[in-house]
Amino acid sequence: QVQLVESGGGSVQAGGSLRLSCAASGYTYSNYYMGWFRQVPGKEREGVAALYSRSGNTYYVDSVKGRFTISQGNAKNTLLLHMNNLKPEDSAMYYCAAMGGRPGIWSSKDSYEYWGQGTQVTVSS
Numbered sequence: 001q002v003q004l005v006e007s008g009g010g011s012v013q014a015g016g017s018l019r020l021s022c023a024a025s026g027y028t029y030s031n032y033y034m035g036w037f038r039q040v041p042g043k044e045r046e047g048v049a050a051l052y053s054r055s056g057n058t059y060y061v062d063s064v065k066g067r068f069t070i071s072q073g074n075a076k077n078t079l080l081l082h083m084n085n086l087k088p089e090d091s092a093m094y095y096c097a098a099m100g101g102r103p104g105i106w107s108s109k110d111s112y113e114y115w116g117q118g119t120q121v122t123v124s125s
Contacts, residue, residue: 002098004027004098005117006095007022012121013125020080021081022081027098027114033098033106034098035070035097035098036048036096037094047059047107048061048081051071052106063089069084081094094120094121095116
């Protein structure tokens with residue numbers, strides 16, 4: 001059974017930084033897409049960043065380019081999201097997600113089969 005567990009959320013002031021971590025267990029795909037989404041109440045879940053393990057390619061939504069970095073952690077099956085120069089509009093619940101055996105559009109939540117419970121990020125002005 002696949003399990004994704006996020007950690008690292010919190011409250012920071014604008015301009016600050018946070019690092020989110022996602023620990024995956026039971027996930028056996030050797031080539032995979034994993035990503036980070038975020039959601040605020042009343043809005044659609046938004047794709048923030050994704051990584052394809054085979055090529056190392058990374059993908060970002062325009063609003064976070066140059067500020068966020070997605071990467072694989074040193075620990076096996078760990079996904080990181082480094083967030084710098086945070087803005088109040090980055091405040092959201094952040095979710096780790098992983099695709100199943102069939103790749104899809106990285107930014108579409110419908111492409112992902114597995115989800116974590118989320119970790120809250122709050123940025124104050």
